Amino acid sequence: MTTSLPRPAQHAPPRRRDAVRADVLASLVVFLVAVPLSLGIALASGAPLMAGLIAAVVGGVVVGLLGGSPLQVSGPAAGLTVVVAELVSRFGWQTTCLITAGAGLLQIAFGCARIARFSQAIPPAVLHGMLAGIGITIALAQLHVVLGGSPPTGAPGALAELPAQVAQARPDAVLIGAATVALLLLWPRLPRRARVLPGALVAVGTATALALLMPGAPRVDLPGNLLEAIELPTLLPDLPWAGIAGGMLTIALIASVESLLSAVAVDRLQSDAGRWAPRANADRELIGQGAANTISGVLGGLPVTGVIVRSATNVESGARTRASTVLHGGWIAVFGIALVGVVELIPLAALAGLLVVVGLQLVKPADLRAARSHGELVVYLGTVAGVLLLNLLEGVAIGLVLAGLVMLRRAARARVRIVEPDGAEPWRVIVEGTLSFLSVPALSRTLATVPAGAPVRVELVVDYLDHTAFDHLDAWTARRRASGAEVVVTEPGARVQGDRPRHGYATWSQWQMTPGQEVDHTPHAPLLAGVAAYHSDAAEMIRPTLEKLAHGQAPKGLLLCCADSRVQPNLITRSGPGDLFTVQNVGNLVAGTSMRAALHYATEVLRVPLIAVCGHSGCGAMRGLLDGAQQPGDPLGDWLASGAPSLEALRAGHPVGKAALAAGYGEVEALAMVNVAQQLAALRAHGVDAALLGLFFDIPTARVLVLDEEAQEFRRPV
Template structure:
């Protein structure tokens, strides 16, 4: 069974009319999500409520036009509420606006000096701990609003005052707030068709409608429309300027990190153009500068709105800009509607938003990587002190964990069951600090037994090397048998180089029996890798949750896990001749991956020197032959090449031959086939250039394969 060739127009970019329609529809969906969130974040920040809408308008339009992440949507974010609330309480609103504008100028400077790459060095445990601390603080403070009171500043104060708030609970606001929370928790569990309207909008709208007949429930109070809310910041405040500059730096750093993390997440959701992080900082800085000048909250890239934008089918940055225009129209024309919203409904919305910032997956990830202490320390610092000091605590703990790992190697002896050698396994970083423990362990090995010393280390300094070399030499001199293996480095301290990705013939003696190489590989796996990978496989024994499906060629030189550095459970892999989306087996794999495993990404990978592409160019076997029947599914790729497909033009211009150009075009054509099937996953095209061992990524906007960044 083969897939019918796609029409020629499937290779061309989407029509402009379709793109405009998709962006308009996506912008409306994001607008419906952004309005209640913007109002709620302003409430949690202690700022005028209209400041949230001002920031949403400026973030959508300015960051949407100037930012480096086309499908990212910017606006006020929960991650900055704690910082802004502290500054409003300390300096007042107008000075806080000045701080926001100054932070924007710093972000522009960050982008101009190309500092974005350094944000990648911040450990995820610190970032996730920071967001969790912010989430807990928001939830605790807004719980007071749900109960009919005012939000205290800081998590500690909110927790201390909570018993009093419970004692003086106001029934009306409490019912409105709890109803909002209940609807938000229930909404994701409803059938998919019922969830077409965003849950945030449904909850706030429904509770507002139910609360209309009741008086005595505090509601949003606005002094006027969006235009009347525009206020200029204080230019020369009579406050400590060192504290003001510190606030600018804090907002600039937190907003930059949150925007860049959101940009990375957005890139993973679609197969379109990738982010330019330095341009993203410039766009975010321009938005924050203008937002501060106009009296708005700080702006960042917001993952909730951005993911909604991608899921709603946005194709260009126009969707983010349009969503900002809709919010501006709403804030000017429909102020009376906003004033009907109960404050407790916004408080309930923020309680759920805050709780959702504490993600169990982040905690599991920190624990799996041995960084749970870093995560918890950051959370505690944010809750007990403030955001900046909490992040500093997290970074210090991350440094201490790194030093602890660098100074400690894990050394263990594995006694054999039978005639196999004794195994001494050394893991981690083996430095001079670990030599005493290593020496004690080696002394425990009997003198007359064969020993296999396995160095599974990422660092081996001269002192540790010298100690091992001397111990090995002494043991061999006394007639003992010692084998030293260092996966990825050397076969013995004084032996030849053994590369981690060597072929069978490079690390074993040649045996001409057909099954010998495979059996030798299995034996080496049991000896070197089985115990190391066993904990991972135990966790996968009852199910899988791969991060994507990779369709690549069956060519023996294309190793999916090698070129993606993936491990067990990471990829659902399908290989066939020519990486074609054809045949029952491929369609079944696609259905299983998307409908059962729910993979978020499907990647198609071609490669240089592909025999299937060469066969197509040479005329391929006649139909009726099994190989000929199969390759008929690739005829559309050959036709696209001869019709001057843009990918082919770029490939020829870059000096690639006809086989390589066809392999690249074939990737683009197979992606078009997948789009025609309307698969529920992001798509990506890859190309493995065997002579250079490089993997290129298809830039679908430019229709060109480029080096992976």
Template sequence: MTESGYTNTKRDWRSVLRHDFPASLVVFLVAVPLSLGIAVASGAPIAAGLVAAVVGGVVAGALGGSVVQVSGPAAGLSLVVADLVHTYGWRATCMITLMAGLVQLLLGVFRVARAALAVSPAVVHGMLAGVGVVIALSQLHIVLGGQPQKSAVENLLELPSQIMNNHGHAVMVGVITIAVMLVWNRLPRLRAVPAPLAALLIGALPASVLGWDITRVDLTGGFSSLQGPVLPAGDWHAIVSAVLLVSLLAGVESLLTCVASDRMHSGPRADLDRELTAQGAANVISGALGGLPVAGVVVRTTTNVRAGARSRWSTVLHGVWVLLFTLAFGWAIMLIPMEALAALLLFIGVQMVNVAHVRNLRGHGEMPVYFVTMAGVVLIGLAEGVLIGLGLAALLALRRLTWLSVQVRPDAGCWRVVVTGSLTFLGVPRLTDSLRAIPAGSAVELDLHVDFMDNAAFEALHAWRLEHERTGGTIDIDELHDEWYSAAVSGTRMFPAKSPFRHDRWWLPWAYRRSGPPSGEVGPDAVPAAAVADAEAVPDLLKGTREFQRRTAPLVRPLLTRLARGQAPSHLFITCADSRIVPNIITASGPGDLFTVRNIGNLVPRHRMAPHDDSVMAAVEYAVGVLAVRTITVCGHSGCGAMAALLGEVPPAPAEWEAVFGTDFPSLRGWLRHGRHTLARFVASESAGDDAGPLDRLCRVNVIQQLDNLRSHPRVDALVRSGKLELSGLYFDIGSASVHVLHQERFTPVPELRAAAGTG
């Protein structure tokens, strides 16, 4: 081994001992109680949950495609397993788990893992929420000292009578366990011990000391009590369906967790095909040893990352600790009350109904899929609920893909019809109904802004055109996108796929349009920084002007011809010279709307302040005196380099900006003296209740100060006092692309309003 190789190996082991070893202990302490509880919810032997935890940690951890994902028994599969145990028996269920693992291995070999990501997350989250509700309802009966019913509906109907009965000690254990789960993480000094473990220990303590009448966990015989799998007996169609259901549910949950884990750490990215193969191997081994199905689990993965794990050693070691603990201290597990495990499962079931997921889905219009899937799982069954959710998701996707807007309105002596979207047979009823409102013999301007037109839509549109022209009407058709209609009239064959819109990315920087962001992404990581840094400014500028002349100039020429006589802007807009701030984009304004002043830090020098500068006030005087603008807006932004310089936090630049504007930046240093009132105001301001960092707080304080600076000029102050001029402040958060408006020295986000699609 070379010296450098030895050094790297030594460094790797130090990292394992420093980060992964302690993280594995934390995950182990979380995994044991969860594995026991999931085994109980699945109707399986208690030891089966521990076997799955060991195999998931050692096998899936060592072979998997993610360095931080933790696999083991999953609550989301407990309903399927419970139904299989009831139908085929436990040993046959183990064989179904083994065969499901073989299916996953086969899918991993053929590298189809990415296809699993096509499943709508709304269906997955809805399924998990439904499973959580079913688990919570069934375990609530055990916590109350009773027995769960056969279905969630029966559990719900029997709940009032169950609550009315006196259950004594069982209820006390459950209440103590749930109370500990609720308050444990709110006690900072106790967080070193995971809440599930603490809840079971504290719940078991009074039961043991006071001799309460409870049911204990049965782990008699430990791992040796488990028997090998046997072939299930029954309809082979149902058995094959069960194998596919287990493999797909476990695989999809594992892959989605794997994708989510990539967002939690900065290490190597996950290999999904390798992860699916590892999950298959783990399920084959777990089924052969008599364990539960294995899948990647979000709770344990999140715990692993938060505990500081850096490599797969944490996952592997946690499985080793579960094995050693069960062999050496299996007797301690038998002291845990079943009611405490039921209370733990009840708490987990409630947490599976994740409000954050509902909030995220709301913005994408997928809440119906979530709630329908959840209701289907609770009221009908897991497989049926998932199928219903997938069907609804497919229908909604089809509706979005075939979205069509038809607007019909009178316009200067003619009728204007604007058709936008995908013009298919599904939109023909809306199209014909809208066109029926146009009087016979009238002049019509038809704008087709469609990315696809099928034959049914073409025939309906063409038949209407011929009939309208027969009655003396005229139709001027303008296809703003591809010429689907013209091609169909001439008999030209069009490519059957939908075509991309031409002008949907006009606002992208040159580097993005030149090289194209990978996978259609638009963001700070979509194009490598080197690609932007190496951009040749002059060629791109000339290319941009040519693109303007070819595409945009014909569209805006009529407007600019009218504006050529003079300007009448309504706003004076003062903002930073930062290249990421584009006033016309963030205000959705066009030519002639804004009279704009840009400088470093969007600063406005105070009246008679040294060093003297007339450039900003010259623009202000011209705007209010000649152009008669009614509003002056100062717009700041997040991460402003000028504000960073005032704080001494200079962003990366040549020679660190000469140690904060040294000899090579005399003009810049002099200009930033106009920001000293901002800095003084920032120092004197309160930061309580503000989650932003110092830099972004200073950027917002700067907007408020510049508005005060404007009032220091007598002419501006007089106009404001007379009500002839209004001052306003905006703050643009670059990272979230959100605009905040100033109101009584506080910034509030501008709400996102959805425009309703025209329906004719």
């Protein structure tokens, strides 16, 4: 059996006719989103408004043709607005274009040197803090435009001047800006069927219509069309090249990281949507982004990055190939050349209102919660403060320094805490992290709080224990035991205890039995021993996760698998609490009231995006079907009757069964594979609104195979 499956079964390449139609429709939707955003970002950057459209055209066409993420849409992005505004203020527009072109050349060099993987080393707290700082800066500056004024430079200045701006606000600008913001916030709350057009287009279009009743409202003023706006950068001998080189590096780094993160998100969106697409090539993506920035800078455009808002719109609109990205750039070019008069009807307050919302959307509560849960809140807040009070580059530098200090603190110090007993249980001292000499004072203080003579269990959940800490703990343990107190020191993370495996993937019989020990033959003994080991080794470690899940669940999918004791859903999918809504029955059949209830709850209440069906080798239910056990008259026979269509399909020459037999599998395994395909067909007949996936667990090899429905065979996933 071949093992070259690039993607799971439902991710089949689209037919050419379907792809062309889907790409054209998606490109039109993305075009409608991109135009107002590109104009607004140019406005916030202090650049000529047409520079935003130039960058959008170049990003769509050049990155669309050369980039490594086919469905990612590139163009001017809010994440670089503050940087560009600072460069324009410091060097002027033409020199900023030169910096953009130079940044593009650096990105091409990054791609050729294959250093894209190093971008993953930037802590998420730093990146999210940077984006939040940029978002707040944009929102504060554009709020002045919504009030009828001009955007100040920098967040502190914008905040300081805000009271005066409020006092002299223009009613027409406030009304237009408020209408834009209200529509943008209201639009996502409407039913999907009512949201035919993108919210940004509706908001700006409505505000433009409203502005027709207010002739004095400030509007977009363009010097000409897109072709006339093309302006080549100027090379002057007395330019401050040190500052220019710093600007090139700044734009290259930020644009590269943002584009690569956006590409990863696009891959995930395609996978969640159950669509086929080749995975992003990070190095090729950098080369494509670099080529676009070089060309955009030469033509007088803004810097280009991958933009998640437009990319998500592209995927959600059904795009199949890179043609949708290229076409959207073409539509923008036509618009910028032939429909300039329409652009000049747009009021500046509408674009500013759009940017206020876009800026605030960069400040995500989920990012703040994630930073807090990972102990990196100081890194996030430090980065935000640095970007707001200083500038973007210094803010990121502050974030990286703080991240390094947090890492050093974690590496050098352990977390020591004590849990008082509940009833007859012993006192527990839990030590987590790196237990070195630096943590001995904290360890000593905590151990001193344990009452004399009380039993105590010291749990070392540590990745390193140095000699000083070991010596201190060993001496304390010896003193306690000499006084008659019971002391137990455990290492919950260990996989081996003595000569026997300890928990992990071992069975009860493997880790509960020591050669020569007396065996407890009572039926409940192994289960209760397992529960006790769970409390000793795992409960405390998993408690923080379960606390977050205590008030609800949001599983990533429903997994239907056999009730066979050898099939462990969480083990073969490496999933944890809250990941999978699991249903197990004899033969993994889509049948019975219980299964229908679970299916309804998973799809209608939990809204799971994926349903997977998993069969396995040596399945007793499939053997029973082959032996005729599906005859009515007993509970098992009545149940197996639901699997009769799978047996009929195998005997009729189902291609999945043929492929299994040709690959050397037995008849039971072939029927189990056909049964998975038949249950997927049954789910489709139920009209489930979720992606579907077929799996097969080959017990002797411990391999999980994936059903390729186009090839009609099971293959190893890549």
